[in-house]
Amino acid sequence: MLKHTISELKEALICLEAGQVTLPYPFQPHPPDENFRGKPVLHTRKCMSCGACGNACPARLISIRDEAGIRTLSFELGRCTYCGMCRDACPQEAITLSQQFELSTETPGDLLIRAEFKLVTCRECGHPIGTERQVELVREKLKASDMQLLDMSYLELCINCKRKIFIRTPALMLEVVS
Amino acid sequence: MQAWRIREPVMWLTEYLTGNRKTYGMNRIGGVARDLPPDAMERILPVIDKIETQSVQVVDAILDDSSLRARLEGVGVLTTEDARAYCVIGPTARGSGLDIDARRDHPFAAYDELEFEVCVEHGGDIWARTLVRIRELLQSIKLVRQALKQTPDGAVMADFDEIKPYQVGVSSVEAPRGEVHHYVMTGPDNRPYRWRVRAPTYNNLQSIPALLRGQTIADAPISVGSLDPCFSCTERIQVVDRDSGEVRIYKQAEMLARFRQKGR
Numbered sequence: 001m002l003k004h005t006i007s008e009l010k011e012a013l014i015c016l017e018a019g020q021v022t023l024p025y026p027f028q029p030h031p032p033d034e035n036f037r038g039k040p041v042l043h044t045r046k047c048m049s050c051g052a053c054g055n056a057c058p059a060r061l062i063s064i065r066d067e068a069g070i071r072t073l074s075f076e077l078g079r080c081t082y083c084g085m086c087r088d089a090c091p092q093e094a095i096t097l098s099q100q101f102e103l104s105t106e107t108p109g110d111l112l113i114r115a116e117f118k119l120v121t122c123r124e125c126g127h128p129i130g131t132e133r134q135v136e137l138v139r140e141k142l143k144a145s146d147m148q149l150l151d152m153s154y155l156e157l158c159i160n161c162k163r164k165i166f167i168r169t170p171a172l173m174l175e176v177v178s
Numbered sequence: 179m180q181a182w183r184i185r186e187p188v189m190w191l192t193e194y195l196t197g198n199r200k201t202y203g204m205n206r207i208g209g210v211a212r213d214l215p216p217d218a219m220e221r222i223l224p225v226i227d228k229i230e231t232q233s234v235q236v237v238d239a240i241l242d243d244s245s246l247r248a249r250l251e252g253v254g255v256l257t258t259e260d261a262r263a264y265c266v267i268g269p270t271a272r273g274s275g276l277d278i279d280a281r282r283d284h285p286f287a288a289y290d291e292l293e294f295e296v297c298v299e300h301g302g303d304i305w306a307r308t309l310v311r312i313r314e315l316l317q318s319i320k321l322v323r324q325a326l327k328q329t330p331d332g333a334v335m336a337d338f339d340e341i342k343p344y345q346v347g348v349s350s351v352e353a354p355r356g357e358v359h360h361y362v363m364t365g366p367d368n369r370p371y372r373w374r375v376r377a378p379t380y381n382n383l384q385s386i387p388a389l390l391r392g393q394t395i396a397d398a399p400i401s402v403g404s405l406d407p408c409f410s411c412t413e414r415i416q417v418v419d420r421d422s423g424e425v426r427i428y429k430q431a432e433m434l435a436r437f438r439q440k441g442r
Binding site: 007014018021032035036037058078081082083088108 | 215238240244367425427
């Protein structure tokens with residue numbers, strides 16, 4: 001009996017010592033740790049829609065579709081596990097995992113990210129060769145490197161037409177600027 | 179409730195170390211996603227010390243609490259024979275006197291380099307399972323301390339070539355509720371082709387008929403709770419028709435109505 005009383009007193013002491021431990025959340029915001037992996041955010045200005053994220057995504061929630069001159073990149077976040085593989089795979093650092101964690105919803109559309117990019121078509125055959133941003137990036141990279149294309153319009157060709165034109169006029173090719 | 183209070187700093191710690199409280203997302207093929215941050219030691223050790231002192235304090239207080247003992251002793255008894263027959267695992271098995279633990283029996287990760295005790299109790303009742311969990315808590319703290327001291331420096335990812343498709347891998351790991359088995363078959367495009375998980379609650383829940391036999395209704399909730407079952411916290415389901423692509427969402431009320439109809 002005495003043992004029991006002592007143990008009850010100990011329990012009461014622990015509770016008293018702890019005091020109030022609950023946080024005022026959800027009445028006040030509760031910011032997560034800065035390392036937190038929350039809802040992925042796509043920075044469309046940086047994205048060149050290469051699809052590396054879609055290849056890396058284990059849950060296969062990132063899809064890429066080319067249709068009517070538009071490339072659509074969509075994230076169905078209902079299946080997201082916040083692993084961050086898409087962020088790690090992105091060459092443009094266009095995906096970050098945000099601090100957002102209150103994603104519960106009854107409308108699946110709330111968890112959909114869609115980005116549309118204009119496709120550039122080959123000036124010879126009309127086959128899509130990539131998005132405007134991709135072609136622009138190649139142009140920028142070429143400018144920054146010590147290789148120069150003699151004819152920049154070469155970039156507006158698809159891989160097959162590039163080959164054909166190259167066979168006809170190899171002089172179009174790269175020249176090393178010293 | 180005090181145990182939840184003591185646990186919370188651990189959740190904050192895992193959020194800082196892995197980026198989430200529960201779904202750590204650390205395991206990758208070839209290694210782990212993140213290295214420990216440089217100040218990890220300074221942040222982990224005080225938390226470990228604190229939960230140890232606080233847990234010991236709470237354990238010390240409840241062990242002599244006769245009302246708690248009266249409520250838990252002799253309730254939800256799973257005999258050693260039943261435990262073996264139902265193939266229960268983890269603390270449920272160890273509370274019934276079965277000396278099994280995947281960390282010692284099939285060492286994985288670095289468990290063969292660490293020292294720990296497999297906690298076994300012979301009562302088979304809720305009190306015994308509680309004691310197993312309490313002792314395991316203290317063992318886990320010991321394991322974390324050893325691991326922090328012995329983890330070598332170096333890369334957190336190994337180099338590997340492409341992953342061959344249609345290869346099979348099976349692993350068993352001792353999770354808090356018992357052995358968890360994962361089966362994976364690799365597929366093309368660096369993705370899994372098949373993946374099957376056998377979580378420990380699947381085994382442990384099978385013992386419910388034996389646990390509840392001859393008991394009052396009032397004992398049922400704590401008996402089931404003492405297995406620490408992990409149910410899916412689902413209040414809606416999404417059904418996709420593969421042929422038409424049509425998506426239909428069943429909300430809580432509809433699901434309840436449907437299952438009640440079935441139950442009649």
